[in-house]
Structure formats: C-alpha cells, structure tokens
Amino acid sequence: MQITPLGDSALIVELGEAINEATHVRVQAALRALMVEPLPGVSEVVPAYTTVTLFYDPWAVVQAGAPADEITTWLAAAVRERLKNPPKTAKSKPRTVEVPVCYGGEHGPDLNRVAAQAKLAPEDVVRRHAKAEYRVHLIGFSPGFPYLGGLPKELVTPRHAKPRMAVPAGSVGIGGEQTGIYPQSTPGGWNLIGRTPLRLFRPEEDPPVLLQAGDIVKFRAIAAEEFAQLQEART
Amino acid sequence: MIQVIKPGLLTTVQDLGRPGYQQYGVVVGGALDAFAARVANLIVGNDDNAAVLELAQTGPELGFERDTLIAWNGGDFDATIGGQPLPRDRPVRVAAGERVSFGVARTGWRAWLAVAGGIDVPLVMGSRTTYRRAGLGGHQGRPLVAGDELKTFEPGERGAALLHTLQAGQKRGTTWTVRPGTMGRPATAGVVRAMRGPEWDWFSEDAQRDFFSADWQATKEADRMGVRLQGPGLVQVKPREMISAAVNTGVVQVPPSGHPIVLLPSRQSVGGYPRIAAVAGVDIGRFTQLRPGEKVRFEKIPLQQAQDLWLARERDLARVRMGLARMTG
Numbered sequence: 001m002q003i004t005p006l007g008d009s010a011l012i013v014e015l016g017e018a019i020n021e022a023t024h025v026r027v028q029a030a031l032r033a034l035m036v037e038p039l040p041g042v043s044e045v046v047p048a049y050t051t052v053t054l055f056y057d058p059w060a061v062v063q064a065g066a067p068a069d070e071i072t073t074w075l076a077a078a079v080r081e082r083l084k085n086p087p088k089t090a091k092s093k094p095r096t097v098e099v100p101v102c103y104g105g106e107h108g109p110d111l112n113r114v115a116a117q118a119k120l121a122p123e124d125v126v127r128r129h130a131k132a133e134y135r136v137h138l139i140g141f142s143p144g145f146p147y148l149g150g151l152p153k154e155l156v157t158p159r160h161a162k163p164r165m166a167v168p169a170g171s172v173g174i175g176g177e178q179t180g181i182y183p184q185s186t187p188g189g190w191n192l193i194g195r196t197p198l199r200l201f202r203p204e205e206d207p208p209v210l211l212q213a214g215d216i217v218k219f220r221a222i223a224a225e226e227f228a229q230l231q232e233a234r235t
Numbered sequence: 236m237i238q239v240i241k242p243g244l245l246t247t248v249q250d251l252g253r254p255g256y257q258q259y260g261v262v263v264g265g266a267l268d269a270f271a272a273r274v275a276n277l278i279v280g281n282d283d284n285a286a287v288l289e290l291a292q293t294g295p296e297l298g299f300e301r302d303t304l305i306a307w308n309g310g311d312f313d314a315t316i317g318g319q320p321l322p323r324d325r326p327v328r329v330a331a332g333e334r335v336s337f338g339v340a341r342t343g344w345r346a347w348l349a350v351a352g353g354i355d356v357p358l359v360m361g362s363r364t365t366y367r368r369a370g371l372g373g374h375q376g377r378p379l380v381a382g383d384e385l386k387t388f389e390p391g392e393r394g395a396a397l398l399h400t401l402q403a404g405q406k407r408g409t410t411w412t413v414r415p416g417t418m419g420r421p422a423t424a425g426v427v428r429a430m431r432g433p434e435w436d437w438f439s440e441d442a443q444r445d446f447f448s449a450d451w452q453a454t455k456e457a458d459r460m461g462v463r464l465q466g467p468g469l470v471q472v473k474p475r476e477m478i479s480a481a482v483n484t485g486v487v488q489v490p491p492s493g494h495p496i497v498l499l500p501s502r503q504s505v506g507g508y509p510r511i512a513a514v515a516g517v518d519i520g521r522f523t524q525l526r527p528g529e530k531v532r533f534e535k536i537p538l539q540q541a542q543d544l545w546l547a548r549e550r551d552l553a554r555v556r557m558g559l560a561r562m563t564g
Contacts, residue, residue: 005430007485007486009516012433012480044254046256050480051480051481056540058516062546068543069543072371138505139258141311142369143259201259208360213258
C-alpha cells in the first residue's frame with residue numbers, strides 16, 4: 001500500500017491500480033476504518049476509484065503529538081496502523097436503490113444516437129440499460145452526481161465533443177463506459193437517454209444524497225405520465 | 236442590520252468552508268484566503284470560523300444601522316467611510332447611520348470584511364459558506380444584491396470591549412494593526428513556493444524545468460474554483476490516462492492543453508488531470524489576488540519546508556492571539 005503526499009496538507013492512500021470490484025471494496029473498507037474515529041488533525045477522508053485521500057491540518061497534527069519535522073511520516077504510520085487493525089464496524093450490506101427513469105423522447109434526446117452507434121433499436125437500448133445492475137463507484141462532479149460502473153459494453157458511447165450548456169436536472173447519461181445522473185442543471189457532455197424525477201441531492205438530509213459510493217442502482221423504465229406524477233408529488 | 240446599498244461585483248458570505256461532504260460531491264469552498272479571513276475575525280474578537288464577506292474586484296456599499304466594529308484586509312481596495320479612507324488591518328468603528336463603500340481594487344483582486352459577532356446566516360451542512368452551484372448556504376445561496384439586509388450576531392466580549400473603547404475615545408480605529416501577509420516567512424513578491432505533485436514524473440524534462448523557471452501569466456479564466464496560467468506548454472513524456480482522484484486546494488493540474496490550473500477552495504472534489512505540483516499552503520492566498528496578466532514564478536521547495544512555513548505562520552498567529560487577549564483581558 002503506497003501513501004503519497006498531495007501537497008502539504010493531504011495524503012493519498014493507494015488501494016489498487018485499476019477500477020474494479022476488489023479495489024472498490026478495499027476503498028470502502030479503508031474509508032470506514034478512517035472515518036469511524038478520525039485520526040488527529042484529519043478533517044476529511046475522500047474516496048475515489050482506487051484511492052482514499054486524507055485532508056489534514058499540519059498544525060493540528062503537531063498539536064496531537066507528531067514531531068514537527070516528521071508530520072507526514074507520523075501520519076502515514078498512523079494510517080497504516082489503522083488500516084492494519086481496523087476498528088470493528090458493522091459492515092453494511094450494499095443497499096439497492098431503484099431509480100425510475102422515463103427513457104427517450106424529450107427526456108432522453110440522445111437515445112437515438114446511442115441506439116444508432118450500438119446498432120440496436122431504441123427499445124433495446126432501454127431494455128438493456130434498465131436490466132443491468134450498477135455500482136456507485138464515486139460521487140463527484142457536482143453535489144450528489146453518481147459515477148456508475150456496470151454499463152453493458154454495447155451501450156458504451158463517446159461523449160459529445162461539445163458539451164451542452166445546461167443538462168436538465170435528473171437526466172440519465174452515458175459518458176464513454178460510465179453512466180450517471182445529473183442532480184442539478186449543469187453543463188454536461190454525456191449522452192442523455194432519459195430522466196428521473198427523483199432528487200439526488202438533499203441538503204436537508206444527512207447524508208445529503210440519495211446515492212452513496214457502494215450502493216447498487218437499478219433503473220426502472222417508467223412512462224411519461226408516471227414521470228409527471230412523481231415529479232408533481234415532489235413539490 | 237447591514238443594508239446592502241450596492242452589491243459590488245461578487246460579494247459573498249463565507250466562513251472557513253464546508254468540509255466533510257466532498258465524498259458526496261459537495262465542494263469545501265469558504266473564504267478563498269482562509270488565513271486572511273481568520274485574521275480579520277481575530278481583529279474584531281470573533282471565532283476563526285465566523286462568517287465574513289468576501290469581495291472581488293469591485294466591493295459593495297454598505298449601510299450600518301447601529302454602531303458596529305469591523306475589520307478588513309486583502310487587496311488594496313479604494314475603501315472609504317464618509318468620504319475618508321477606511322483604515323485596514325485593524326478594528327474600525329462604524330457609527331450608526333454611516334456608510335462604508337469599497338470601490339475598486341487598485342492592486343490585488345479580493346478582500347475580506349469581518350463584522351464583530353459575524354454575519355448571521357443559517358448553518359447549512361455545518362457551514363455558512365455560499366455554495367452557488369447548489370444555491371445554498373450564505374445569504375439565500377447567492378451573491379449579495381442591492382436591497383439585501385444582513386443580520387449579525389452579538390459581538391463577543393473582546394469585540395464589544397474594543398468598540399466601547401473606540402466609542403469612548405471618539406476614535407475611528409486603533410493605531411495597532413494585524414497584517415496576515417507579514418506573518419510566518421512570506422515569499423518575495425512575484426514568487427510562489429510549491430512542491431512536486433504526485434504525477435511530477437509524468438512530465439518531460441523540459442516541462443519540469445519550465446514549470447519552476449518560467450514566468451507564468453494569470454489569465455482571465457479565473458474564478459473561485461481556480462486560476463488558469465499561460466506560459467510554456469507543459470508536455471507529458473507519454474500521455475497517460477489518469478484515474479480520477481482527489482485534488483486539494485493549491486494543487487496544480489495540467490489538462491491536455493498544457494496550460495496549468497491552480498486550484499482554489501471552490502474546486503471540485505475529484506479531478507482527472509495529472510497533478511504536476513502543489514502550492515505551499517501558506518502561499519495559496521497569492522492566487523486569490525492575481526489580476527489577469529500578472530506574472531508569478533514557482534520556487535521549488537521540499538514538502539517539509541512547506542510544512543515548516545505553515546507551522547511558523549500558525550505560531551505567529553497564536554502569539555498575536557495571546558497578545559490581543561492580554562490587551563483586553
């Protein structure tokens with residue numbers, strides 16, 4: 001396990017070299033071990049595909065007992081020790097979250113584009129996209145935006161060369177090998193195949209997101225009427 | 236109550252940011268120069284994390300309903316009170332009914348204004364920082380507009396005592412000052428200290444040499460997320476695909492264009508560009524003051540030196556804090 005400094009106030013813990021299930025499990029385990037009782041001076045632990053990164057305040061780490069000339073070594077040793085003997089935490093089973101999506105039409109302007117390059121009928125793209133099971137690898141880009149792994153290979157579609165200025169909130173997109181959902185209206189270059197009425201970012205809740213890294217996502221195709229009803233029920 | 240008469244170009248409520256939620260895609264944000272904001276707060280007797288106003292390029296005009304103790308620092312703004320220059324880097328008394336106008340930045344780009352007690356806006360996810368993309372935090376989740384009214388908390392004991400002293404002596408401000416830029420061991424003008432980043436080895440020898448010797452020019456592509464620099468293109472030995480990973484404030488990313496971007500506190504939580512370097516924490520504030528066209532050079536220092544600089548500045552701040560406590564205590 002390699003630990004590399006990222007500037008003078010962060011440390012990267014590398015837990016794998018490629019994006020895969022085994023690495024994902026190690027990242028989640030490391031995140032739990034480092035979060036259950038934060039190490040001294042550490043303000044935040046941020047997971048990504050193959051790493052977790054610890055953000056720390058050098059001054060606070062020294063106040064907690066680190067020698068002033070060996071802050072990084074001291075903290076890295078504490079991280080190794082913690083990961084070797086992780087505190088017992090209830091290892092939660094991954095949650096499965098169903099996400100209703102209205103595919104195609106006005107909600108999925110790029111469905112035909114994806115279908116054309118996959119050489120499939122649009123209905124087949126929908127069937128295959130909704131049948132697959134996805135893993136939330138990472139939340140990033142914008143508040144609550146899930147990067148999902150598990151897209152069927154035939155649906156892999158390159159991003160738009162020119163991103164849209166504004167993607168409607170709730171849009172489900174395909175960007176290369178990944179699929180994801182835009183929680184807010186933001187610029188975006190992914191192929192939009194549908195839209196969910198669910199709110200992905202919920203600042204009034206704790207945690208403030210519908211989906212978290214580690215969750216399993218299943219899409220359920222819904223008709224435009226159900227989309228409208230669910231969106232109505234939200235407000 | 237503080238009345239916003241003119242909002243300025245981009246005036247926002249900020250504290251020290253919203254850490255703890257990066258794993259949900261929520262940016263940390265906060266005052267771009269956190270140290271400057273802490274010092275402004277210290278001067279008026281606030282906690283470090285009290286909410287302040289951040290000003291950019293053209294500051295606001297503010298009306299005060301009652302006698303208020305304020306302090307501001309940062310870039311050199313044309314700040315006035317009743318037509319007279321508004322003293323900076325020290326506690327200043329604004330009398331009920333007076334207006335403070337910040338004008339434009341003559342040098343630098345941003346400033347921080349602390350008010351004794353701190354700006355009273357609701358805590359959202361543990362912070363009062365404005366988060367524009369999500370439309371939350373700060374004052375109604377957005378920059379200030381004309382007509383806004385800002386509430387403030389009651390001043391702390393030290394802030395109230397300072398205000399009382401200034402009132403009793405009919406004084407505008409104190410003679411003593413606290414300047415964040417003089418604490419620790421500041422870099423020489425035009426130089427920013429930095430250390431190698433995790434992907435340093437990905438770059439060609441030319442790129443490695445250029446990075447630490449060239450004059451880099453700040454571009455107009457600069458906001459609270461980062462500043463893009465113009466200079467010699469930085470080329471990788473062999474372009475590689477990077478797996479997205481966390482970034483930090485001060486990290487210098489190099490997108491395929493070869494023009495580096497220095498990340499500031501409203502950066503995204505993860506990034507996919509190689510990280511050639513990281514600016515020393517104590518020098519990040521420099522990038523919040525760069526005007527388009529201004530130049531900087533990076534001086535290479537080891538990680539441990541960057542942390543020494545960090546500790547030296549904190550020790551100085553701790554000394555000032557104790558001194559101020561004794562003065563009023």
